[in-house]
Structures are given as C-alpha cells and as structure tokens.
Amino acid sequence: MTQTSVRPDTAGSASTPVSPAAPRGRNLEGHGWISRPAEAFTAEALTRRLIGSIQSWRDYPPSLRLWFWLIPALTAAVGGILRFVRLDVPRSLVFDETYYVKDAYSYLISGYERSWPDKANDAFNAGNPTVILASPEYVVHPPVGKWMIAAGMWLFGPDNPLGWRFSAALTGTLSIVLLALIAQKLFRSLILGAAAGLLLAIDGHHLVMSRTSLLDVFLMFWILAAFGALLMDRDDGRRRLAARLGRQAAVYQGGLPSRLQLLFGPWLGIRWWRILAGVCLGLALGTKWSALFFIAGFGLLTVFWDLSARRTAGIRGWISAGIIKDGLPAFLSIVPVAAVTYLATWTGWFRSTDAYYRQWATTNPSADWGWLPDSVRSLAHYHLEAYKFHQGLSSEHPYEASAWSWLVMGRPTSFYYESPKQGTAGCDVAQCTSAILSVGNPLIWWGAAVSLAVLLFWWAGRRDWRAGAVLAAVACGYLPWFLYPERTMFYFYAISFAPFLVLGLVYCMGLVLGRRTDPLWRRRSGLYGVVLFLVGAVLLSAFFYPVWTAEIISYQDWRVRMWMPSWI
Template identity: 65%
Template sequence: MAVLGGVLRFTRLGEPESLIFDETYYVKDAYSLLQSGYERSWPEDANESFAAGRPQVLLNEPEYVVHPPVGKWMIALGMAFFGSDNSFGWRFGAALTGSVTVLLLGLIAARLFSSAALGGLAGLFLAVDGHHLVHSRTSLLDVFMTFWIVAAFGALLLDRRDGRLRLARALARAAGSGGLISPGSGPLLYGPWLLWRPWRIAAGVCLGLAVGTKWSALAFVAVFGLMTVLWDVSARRVAGVVRWEAALLRDGVPAFLTLIPAALITYTASWSGWLLSQDAYNRQWAAQNPDEGWGWVPAPLRSLAEYHRSAYAFHNGLTAEHSYSSSAWTWLFMGRPTSFFYEGAEKGENGCAADSCSTAITSVGNPLIWWAAALALLVVLFYWAGRRDWRAGAVLSGVAAGYLPWFAYPERTTFFFYAVSFEPFLVLALVYVLGLVLGRPTDSLQRRRTGLLIVCCFAAGVLALSAYFLPVWTAETIPYSDWRLRMWMPSWI
C-alpha cells in the first residue's frame, strides 16, 4: 500500500510547474533556510522566477513568518537533493513524507487491531484518498505535521506494550521473592516505578517536531500525554495494583517529565538557524529592549519568546475573509474543500481537445472514505463509552486533538485542509468498524464470508471513486463538463 501511495504521489509530481496556493510562502521560506538558515523576503516577481527555473537572489531584509521551521526544512531537503529550480525538487519532501505516512499508518493499524488485513486496509484508504494525496503533492506544512503526529502515536503504542511488559516482569520478580504475600502492601499497593521509557522519549521528540511544523500540534501533546498516562493506570488496575488511582502520580509525573522536556528541547532545537543568526527577524529584540525583565533568561531565548508572542497574536486575530474558508462544523462532510489550483483552457490550449477544459487541484477527499468515517465515529464512540475498548479511545483521542480545538476559535479564518492532521485517525475509525463487519474468528463461516464480501465491496467502491476523482487531485487536463461532474456539491466549486 505504501508503494501504491508512492506511485500516486510521485507520478507527474512536478505538474503544474508553478508555485500553487500557499507554496508561494513555504517554498520561498525553504529556499531562504537553505541559503541563510532563516526566512528572508523576496522580490515581487519571485513566483515567475520560480516557474521559470530561476529563483531570484534574496533580498537582504529578514522576513516575518508565523510558522515554525521544521516543515520548511523538510521541503528544503528535497530542494537540496533535486534542486531549487524545479517543482519536483520543492515537492519531493511532501511526496516522500506522505508515502511514509501511508506505511506508518498501515503498521499502526496492524498492531492496534492485531490484523495484517486491517493494516492493509488502513494503508489503502490513506494511499488513495484525495485529501491526503493533494497534501502529499503540494509543499504545504500540514502533511509534515501529520507525519510527525502519526509517528508519535505509533511510538506511544510501542511504549504501551513495552510498559506493560515491564510492569508484568517487575511484579513477577516481586512474586518470586515473596513480595506479593500481602495484597494490601508491598509491590501490589502502588506497583513499581517504570522510569525508563525510550519509546515515550521518541514520542516526545516526534511531538516536538510536529509542533515545530505548526502550533496546532500542541493539542496532540496534551491529549496524547493524557492518553499514555491513562494506559499506564489501566495496566496497573488490570495487574491487581490496589491503589491504582494513586498511581496517577507514579505514572503521571514521569510521563510529564519525559514527554514535555523531550518535546520542548526538540522544538527549541528546531529554531537553531534563527538562534544562531544575528539578523533574523526580531533576533535582536532582547538587546533592543533590555528593560523588559526576565534578565536571567539568555537574550536569544527572550527574543524568541517575544517572536512567539507576536506570532500568537497574529494567529489569534486572523479573521480575514477568504473564498475557500470553511467552518470546522463542515469538515467531516467536506462542505467546502479548498481549491489549490485551477486553470481553464480553450480548445487547442495545453492539450485541450474539448471546447473548454479544466486543470484543477482540489483537496476534496474520497467521499466514500470521509462520509463512512464520519458515521464510523459514532460506532467507535459507542465502543469506547459503552464497552471501554481502549483502541476506540486511542482512535478518538487523535480525532479529538486534531478537530475539537478549532471550535474554540469560531471567528478565526479556517480551512478544510487543516483536517489532514486527524485524517489518519478517521481512517483508523473506519477500519475499526470494518473489522467489526469482518467478524471474529469464532463467528460462523457464513458470517465471516458475508463480512468479507461487504468489506471487499466497500474497498472496491473506494478504489473506483478514487480513480474517478484522480484528475481533480493531480492537475490532469479534462473537459470542463467532466470537471463539473466531479463537483458533487455547489460548495465544492
């Protein structure tokens, strides 16, 4: 499935050859990072220069940007290998990251549901879904943030297994030494300390890189941190630890002191280019404002803190109207997908064989995946609340962290393409329900066959719809009438 995702993401990756949508910001920033280590401003004709394969010489002035640098460095990596003067080079990082995300999600689903088949389905759905595909073929930041979020989730799954094994071994050693004679004291009172958690450190690093791409990943730090502590508390309760409620302290404090420092150190290190420079934007703020207090903090960090305050104020006050803005209420049903690129052509232009043609890149997802996943969330919610299935809770945590915070900013300008951060968890919710449809090994043969038939038909429908929508995801030139047929809702135009 990862190979399939890679083929879809790399085929004709360089088309269109011009900067599209917000690439006009992030590709230029990535090129600036390669040249200077921090973002710098550009001349007005920079877009045309990129399209012509001739990036202009940077202006001397530093540029004010409001997103951290990790995602832009990942774009810059492709430019370093394949050149800054071609669209394949500046989109390579996104395509590679999107393909690896497909692989990661498949592995995560296989472990989460203990089924290679369900892992394959999860990889398939993410590989062929248009929303993630468009992000993987465009140099925006969200696909990089999504990758680090998925990687952090996978690391926490491994940490859950590792932590339970460590707990079982510690209790077994105590039992072997006679420590479990009294269930109200000794090892069974609170359970042992589990301090060394390398997978949790890895998760913290991944979360730091996610926040270092876009600040909206901060919600995942909070939610995933709570999730991993609750997993540990549940493990102690199942193991028979008497005071498992008090074990919140024994698990919560080490988790905080592992995840948060790892994420914070990683995030701060991602600003190294800015910190090591002398003339990046706002770099000398502390020297220019020596009486602002906090003198014990090193000047570069005080300048960085002021930069963050300014950027937060910008994000919080972002209320400008945009023709493709959409409320978070509409995202699950794709009420207003974002048009990344559109170009019309008359007969004979750009290979147009009809009276008029359209070349488009629209971030509409596969309707069967998205609408089925929206309904699947209800089933997953029932299994979490009604049956205490930890897997359902894990899936819902990812959706909640990526989706619910946007409702706190009803006046802010938001876009449907932000939903890519929690799309992998929507896919996991869908696969969770399809696993229920498949049934259990103990079910009758007829029940299993019926479930398999339903799942196969669903997967075939997903593939058919993806093939149908592929032209408006990958900038293929098609007749205008065919483009209109793919715009199922007026709000999609």
C-alpha cells in the same frame, strides 16, 4: 492469508474481566483484592492479561510474518506511485506554496526566512530563485516543515517543482507505512492493517496534501509517528510491569507478590518509546503550533493506559501509583523533551544575526527579564507577536471553511485551477480544465464520519480502549478549532487527524468482519462487505484522480466531479 484477529481486541482494557479462581498457597483476601492463584502472577500470565496473545510480529504464525512487513510496503508502493507520478505538475507554485517553498529556499541558503521582491513567483517558477532579497521576512510558523521542504530542494535543486514537492510526497508515502503498521498493532489484524494503508493511499485529501508543499502534511506525519511510538510504549510498559511483578512474586513463598507491591506496583524505568514520542511531538510543534493540543491529549492518553494496566494487573492503589509512578515520568518524558526539541528547531534563527526580531532584546532592554539571554528574550517576543497574529487572523477568503463542515467536506480548498485552450496538449474540446481540489474520497470521509458514532458507543458502552484512542486523536486535531469560531479556517487543516479517521473506519470494518469464532456464513458475508467497500473506494478514487492531480480534462468532466455546489 488467514485472518488473525478481526474484531478489535479488548485485551488489557479496563473492561477485561478478572477471572476468579480458587486460591493456591497464600492468597490476598485480606488485601482487599480478589483471590488469585500464584500462577496468575507469573510474568507470562500477567503479560497475556495486559497485552494479549499477539504482542509483536513474532507472535504471528510463520506463514504470516512476512505479510506483517509486506502489507505496509505494498500499500506504500501504491501510495508512492500516486504521489510521485507527475509530481512536477503544475510547473508553478500553487496556493500557499508561494510562502512555504520560498521560505524553504531561504532556509537552504541562510537558515532563516528572507524577503522577496514583487513578482518573485514569476522568477521562481522560471527557475531563478536567486532574486531573494537580503532583508529578513516576518513569518508566523515554526521552522520544521520548511526545513523538510528544503531537504528536497537540496537533493533535487530549488529550480524545479520536483525539488519543491519531493519531501511532501515522501512524507505522505511514509505516513502510509506508519498507518498500516499502527493498524496492525492496534487491531492485531493483517487484513485491517492492509485496509488502513490502502485507504490512506487512495484518499484524495491526503494525496493532494502529499503532492503540495504545505506544512500540514509534515504536521500530520509527526503526530502519527508520536501516536505509533506511544502504542509501542503501551505494550512495552505493560511488558515491564508484568516482568517486574513476576520477578517480585517469584521471591515470595507461594509465588505471590508482596502486599506492598500490589498496593503500589513497581517503577517501570526509562520509557524510551515515550521519549521518542516526545521528540516527534516536539517536531510536530516545530511545524505548527496546533500540535500543542496533541501534546496535551496524547500525554493524558498514555497516563490513562498506564492506570488501566496497573488496575488490570491487580494493583490496589492503581490511581495514586499510576499518577506518581507513571504520570510524573510521562510528563517529564513528553513535555520537556518536546520543548527542548522545539527550541532545537530554531537553531538557524539562533545562529543568525539579522533574522527577524533576532536583535529585538538588544534594542529593548528589560529590568524584569534582563537575567535571560538576549536571544531567548528575542525569541519569546517573536512568539508573542506570532500568537497575536494567529489570534487576530480573521479575513474573508473564497475557500474558508468552518470546522463544522470538515467531516462532510462542505467546502474543500481549491489549490489550482486553469482553463487550457483548445489545441494545447491534452485539450481537444472547446472547454478544458486543469484543477487541484483538496477534496477527500467521499466514501472514505463520509464513512469515517459515521464511524465516529460507532466508536463512541464502543468506547463508552463497551470500554474498548482502541476506540477511545482513535477518538482521542481525532478530538485533539478537530475539537480545538471550535474554540476559535472567528478565525479564518480551511478544510485542509483536517489532514492532521485524517489518518485517525481512517483508523476509525477500519475499526468498524473489524466489527463487520466479526470474530474467528463466528459462523462461517457470518465471516464470509462480513468479508464480502468489506471487500465491496474497498473496491468502491478504489473506483471512486480513480474517478476523482484527475481533479486531485491537475490532469487536463473537459470542463464537462470536471463539473461531473463537483458533487456539491460548494465544491466549485
């Protein structure tokens, strides 16, 4: 398999130079823009300038097209094996599964959360979830993640761990496919796409979250899907811009677009990929409210991409035109769509009569907001109370971890720990351990932490939009947590931006690999370095795998894997 493009491509970025050429026919010197030949305004020339030579899998050589789809499938197969094998171990609710799995069962039978009696976990672990009570339960997270868990329980039954965790494992595996495709799209390289998929497949943090039914793995998936949709929209929007400018140029003498067209540029129509991104972001918001920061950040990111496209295409008023013709439609395509999608996720609550706070408006009439339907006022009150809960969530926990420590994995979360007795299956020494620790692969996470500084240089210094896109996604998932220093936080929250850390690491691998025009010795040495890193990451994952999947090992072997005192 040959290398298509190893160094991250800068086609269409703000730094792409506009090559001056002798004017042919009518020129635009009086228009305040550089003179260009008429051929520069054909749809084909504009598309190459805005997107690059590789726009989709069809632009790869025929011998590589199969690999475009095979690479994501192979890396997902590796990840799927790691996630589904022994998925029913441990055969009990672990960590916050005690909330979300039981809530999912409530959704399955009622469409909203119901209360549970004391010691309900014992009954649930024994395969008897029918001990659920009829009264509603107050919860503070939206429904989407719990509905997704419920789907697995519907398929495989609510009385076994496979049913509890199937959706998480499937979602984690599908996210590997998404990331490999996104990396191929972002970097125009099959090698880097394979590296991204493999690294996410073997990362311990992503693996643990994919084998445990918490909400965060579903949040991560919808955010990643939204990012991929916006990448597709970026190319689709630029392709539309090139085609419409090209058609406009064709009707004028000399083959140049009118001054009005170059002053404002065309409307680009309904952007379906952007609408899909809005739906995905609405589903992310319907999983956890922290998706709000991604909605804001991704919305600005896609507008900046459109501004850059209009500038690169030669549109003089690219700022005002981009804001009016791209910014306003982007807002309408993302924010209202996400809001409607979010409201739709509460359908079970709306259809109920006795869900928590469902009848609040009936017993609390309001003269100010009485024009709103009672159901909407009740849901608004529900959200207000949940917001107050999140704002005041500050309690000591043995595995709480400040956001400052996340990138270096200073305090990973222990999901499960037991000490099987000698003589039990798998334990033939005096002290044994079976544990699930949500710690990432150190080589991946520490390497990704360093790569963020490299990305910052390439974005600020070289104006590479790819570096900026990855940094923006990491910032949306990471920086907002510093606004709430008093709130109790956990390392596993970082799963929402973990795929983008992998993209940052893979970006740096592209720099190490070099360009196709580099000397052969340079490319070989870069390839050897990348392969060595990947092999090291695989070996390290094999070393840590027992403490990610609750395998029974000796206590001494467990201690060897606790590289920091804070991991214990």
